[in-house]
Amino acid sequence: MGRFKTALINEIEKLYKRKKLVVALIISFIIIILGQLIILGVNRGFGIRGVGSMEFPMLVLSVVVNTILPLFTALVAIDSFSGEFSNNTMKIALTRPVTRLKFFTAKITAILLFVLFNLLFVMVLSTLAGLIFNANSFTLRGVIDIIVSYLVTLLPMLVLTLVIVVFTNILRSGVGVFFLSIFVFIILKALGMVFSRYSGILFTSMLDWYKLFTISPLPILKIANKFSMMVGYVIILFTTGYYLFDKKEF
Amino acid sequence: MKLKKKTAMLISLAVGVFLFGSTALAEIASKGGYEQMKDALKITADNMATKMKSYTTDMSFVMKDNGNVIYSDNIVTKIDVSKKVEEITETRVDGNKKFESFRYRDRERYINYNSDQDVYYVHELSGSGKEDVFLPNQNPFKQKEAADIERIVDAFVGNLKDYVVVSQNSDGSKELSGTLSESQIPALVNAIVSFQFKNEFGYRASLGNGIPRMTKDIYVKEIKGKMVVDKNGIVQSVLGTGILYGKDDNDKEHNITFEVLGKLTNVNSTTVKKPDLTGKKVEKIVSPSENGVGNPESYIGTYKNNIVIQKDGKFIKIGERIVEITSFDGKNISGKYREEYLKGYENYASSGIKEYTFSGPLEKGGFGGRVNIQDSTGSSGMCFVSIHPSIPKINLNPETIKTNMNDYDGEFNRVFE
Structure with a gap:
């Protein structure tokens, strides 16, 4: 476990040094400010309330989860794998006394921590913005909904991360992986719209699964079903990703 | 060691596929x-x-x-x-x-x-x-x-x-x-x-x-x-x-x-009864049907509109166009057209004809048709006649014989004496 921890800290440090985190946070910040400005404009201009303070973080989440969050997750994941393949820094890391499984897991954990940090940042900032600028409708239920919604989004993001990791282990070029990921993302989104009957099994439609947690009464069966489907995804993708990573010659 | 790792991977893959497959099937099969x-x-x-x-x-x-x-x-x-x-x-x-x-x-x-x-x-x-x-x-x-x-x-x-x-x-x-x-x-x-x-x-x-x-x-x-x-x-x-x-x-x-x-x-047990209208204010309307105008005789009579010109920035009435429907049975229509000018405006009379008769059949089931017209000199042409299905109004628009086309108005209202 000690070795895993060292590998993880090492990965986090690398991730932090690449400055992607800062860029992601700045863009999230800009989106929140822009969103808030649009809503204030709508309120003053059209006399429509737009959103209440509790709805604003949800609105931001629904935008972020389908745009910048997958985008930056892809960038970070590609950096972490393809980037190191091409820079040949992967060799150095692998010479350390840590198994490839632990190393692979550490990398994914680091990416996940990045996603979590980004989500929490957006959550806190949008809640604050919502409280300051919007008609006050603060409720405990609202706060719980917000926290749960942001946290459960981590699971579909893990699925997405693993999909990209599998791609990085198949294609050599980081740019190739990036465009492939975006292509697949858009295609699956479109397929989900056309064949809405089957959209439930596509991982792109699971990004919105946090909405299930705001329904009352809580649709436990549906949540359990979605959860085990995502766990299924995670196991398949993790195993495939690790298999490819393990076979790789450096 | 190598074999063990492979087996572990295969097992984990199998578990993943099973988990995903079963839930995905449930998702598709279940009707929400x-x-x-x-x-x-x-x-x-x-x-x-x-x-x-x-x-x-x-x-x-x-x-x-x-x-x-x-x-x-x-x-x-x-x-x-x-x-x-x-x-x-x-x-x-x-x-x-x-x-x-x-x-x-x-x-x-x-x-x-x-x-x-x-x-x-x-x-x-x-x-x-x-x-x-x-x-x-x-x-x-x-x-x-x-x-x-x-x-x-x-x-x-x-x-x-x-x-x-x-x-x-x-x-x-x-x-x-x-x-x-x-x-x-x-x-x-x-x-x-x-x-x-x-x-x-x-x-x-x-x-x-x-x-x-x-x-x-x-x-x-x-x-x-x-x-x-x-x-x-x-x-x-x-x-x-x-x-x-x-x-x-x-x-x-x-x-x-x-x-x-x-x-x-009340599926299959609804009964609808004709309302009892005794003692209530009732007005009967014979409505037009597919066969054309409902009560054709009622359209026989005189129809008029004004001949109007614009002079010195004002509308001035200089005479009347008069149409007389002499017979109409729902299919065939015939009648007369003439123009009457007020004193002093006779020279405004149309360069074409001032009087003609028309007769012919309406389109089957319709309210209008092209009929023949003939003036006193014997020259003939065609004219489009149409009957309003429920109010006493007719339209008359000659096609070939020249009238004062610039200010010709083809809509005529019934004259009630």
Whole structure:
């Protein structure tokens, strides 16, 4: 476990040094400010309330989860794998006394921590913005909904991360992986719209699964079903990703 | 060691595939509340269009402002498909104003009544019009575009379909319901609805005098829906409720509640009776049927319009065009046309002809046709005649013989002596 921890800290440090985190946070910040400005404009201009303070973080989440969050997750994941393949820094890391499984897991954990940090940042900032600028409708239920919604989004993001990791282990070029990921993302989104009957099994439609947690009464069966489907995804993708990573010659 | 790792990977892959496969299958196979709702609507529409012999629908719409009813509308429709009889009763209360209307229709007649006029208008039907008036119910899901529209709606509804909850009753019937609170309604939908409402009621009073003019902080607070489906899958009632919040110019808060309730009752046991009109104000109207004008003799007579010119920036009447219908039996029409000029304006007379006779058949089943015209000198041509189906008006437009075309007016009104 000690070795895993060292590998993880090492990965986090690398991730932090690449400055992607800062860029992601700045863009999230800009989106929140822009969103808030649009809503204030709508309120003053059209006399429509737009959103209440509790709805604003949800609105931001629904935008972020389908745009910048997958985008930056892809960038970070590609950096972490393809980037190191091409820079040949992967060799150095692998010479350390840590198994490839632990190393692979550490990398994914680091990416996940990045996603979590980004989500929490957006959550806190949008809640604050919502409280300051919007008609006050603060409720405990609202706060719980917000926290749960942001946290459960981590699971579909893990699925997405693993999909990209599998791609990085198949294609050599980081740019190739990036465009492939975006292509697949858009295609699956479109397929989900056309064949809405089957959209439930596509991982792109699971990004919105946090909405299930705001329904009352809580649709436990549906949540359990979605959860085990995502766990299924995670196991398949993790195993495939690790298999490819393990076979790789450096 | 190598083998063990491979086995572990295979096992884990198998577990993953199993987990994903089983849940994915469950996801596809299970019909969620939304799918069940669509099925119920389809079954009901199909039954109404093909199987049900008679039924009663009861639709009502109520609007409340902070709990006080400001507008209500109730429409009860009784339909007997086998006898081709239909009766529609509407009661509307708008503020303090009450309005009632009644419509009855069978193969022989239709009867209209509204409380504003307090007269029963009885339209007796004739000819092939008898059958055509009654259109069979169309199943909206069988229309050509239905499948595409359904797909668009599905995509639009998206994840909202998860909000439909099903509760099964012991007698086989079930209740589908869903509640969307403000944070669950997509922000865009909320904004559009609020904006529409403001546009509709914020400035002008098109309907509902009691509706407050809300101008600030408008938003949709809640949307609720409930549908009761019987054991045969037929919708028995649908209830929709929406709450809109907003402030008026004086910062007074308003919660506007909209309620729509639809019920389907008395399937195959609805009877529609011809209303008893004894002692009521009745007006008979013989309406035009497919065979053309209803009462052709009544159109025989004189029709006129003015010959008008523009002079010194004013309209001046210089004479009259007079049309006399001498005979009309619904098919053939004949008559005379002449122009009479006032004293001093004779020189304005058309360079062409001032007088001609016309005669010929109208188009079959129509209200107009091209007929022959002939003037006193013997030259002839064609002219388009048309008869207004319900009011005493005719149109006469010569095609070949020149009249004062620039200011020619072909519309003639009946002259009553």
